Amino acid sequence: MEKGIESIFKPHLEPKEVYKGGKNIPPSLKKIYKLSSNENPLGPSPKAIQAIKSVLDQIDLYPDQTDIRLREALVKDFGGKLAADQFITGNSGSEVIDMILRAFINEGDEVIYSNPCFLPYSVFSRWYGAKQIDVPLREPDYELDVDGILNAITHRTKIIFLTSPNNPTGTYIPKSVLEDFLERIPKNIVIVLDEVYRHFVDAQDYVMALPYVLKGHNIIGLNSFSKTYGLAGQRIGYCYTTATIANYIRLIHKPFLLPLTSIEAAIGALNDHEFIEETIRTVRIGRAYLAREFEKLQIKYWPSQANFFIIDPPLPEMEFTDKMLDEGIMVRPVSQFGAPGKVRITIGDREANGALVNALQKINPHPKR
Structure with missing residues (x-):
């Protein structure tokens, strides 16, 4: 029955949980270490800063109508293995996720993801009326449940989100597992492999989406400039895929989409090889150090291939988060990501990591033996 203006609202946009980003550093007289948002421990790329400064007197003008200069820089960064028309850019990796969903999802289509995972997979798919299917990662090691996903596929399944390394667990999908999965899924499903944290991986059996794009699989490699390049504030991300899929998504790519400063910053950062290597x-180094300290303090953690850890804190998650903030450390509870009771901690520089360990020692001075 019609109820005024409410009758024109989309029913699948009823009020539900929304994605909430990490908090900003609160005002404080003491130093606060922000280890809650997986930002770059070294700050922004110096070449990106230089590139932004070089165009500040041009921000009264419209930016590039297309993203071709950035896509050409990405071609170079990928060693010429992909063509410029195989890249799609956007205002952050999150917007690229939104663009992919907007391109492929009709109301009633199905999207599969595996909690704990990045919340926008579910939140954004809801915007387009998708039925969301959660096939949780297998505990206790947060491994991908390949058989569970295969059993969840129906004729309405359009997109499957995979993440490697995964946020918030830090775990990854070994090459053999990914290849087995790709061989077993129907060919009319699009796989989105979120590889935003790929630069930090040192596992020998890790693999990106790239070789499978080159083989023609319907797979999209999702990336961001927020982590390795230190450009979280510029909000720029990209994906790469087959030319067929990329040119289809490009049909909804807006002109003048990327700000001038973002384009220049991204191109500058791609060329800042010394900064990238120092970040990695x-x-x-910080990851190895913190793993050792967690062991000493008998804090349960999961081995990570990313720039963060997920831990089982010695106190309830919110109490732990508040006590850590009292000690000058910001951390992120991740119940919202599908990991109730757990906390995510970003790896910082040497000073921040030391401050983190000192805070943990104060909160948990006598770990159980």
Whole structure:
């Protein structure tokens, strides 16, 4: 029955949980270490800063109508293995997710994802009326449930989200598992492989989407400039896929989509090889250090291939988060990501990691033996 203006609202947009990003650093007289948002521990790429400064006197003008200059820079970054028309860029990896869903999903179609995972997979798919199918990662190690996903596929399944390394668990999908999965799924399903944290991986059996794009699989590799390149504030991301899929998605790519400063910052960052290498080195050293300290403190954690850890805190998650903030450390409870009771901690620089360990020692001074 018609109820005024409410009759024109889409029923699948009824009020539900929405994605909430990490909090900003609160005002404080003491130093606060923000280890809650997986940002770059070294700050932004110096070449990106230089590139932004070089165009500040041009921000009264419209930016590039297309993203071709950035796509050409990505071609170079990928060693010429892909063509420029195989890349799609957007204002953050999250917007690229939205673009993919907008391109492929009709109301009633199905999207599969595996909690714990990045919340926008489910939140954004709801916007387009998709039926959301959660096939949880297998505990206790948060492994991909390949058989569970295969059993969940129906004729309405359009997109399957995979993440490697996964946010918030830090776990990854081994090459053999991914290849087995790709061989067994129907060919009319699009796989989105979120590989935003790929630069931090040192596992020998890790694999990106790239070789499978080159083989013609319906797979999309999702990436961002927020982590490795230190450009979270510029909101720029991209994906790559087959030319057929990319040119289809490009049909809904808006002109003048990327701000001038974002285009220049991304191109500059791609060329900042020294900064990229130092970022990766800092994260990997910090990751090994924190794993050792978690062991000493007997804090349960999951081995990570990303720039963060998920832990089982010694106190209830919100109490732990508040006590850590009292000690000057911001961390992220991740119940919203499908990991109730767990907390995610970003790997910082040497100073931040040391402060984190000191705070943990104060909160949990006598771990059970």
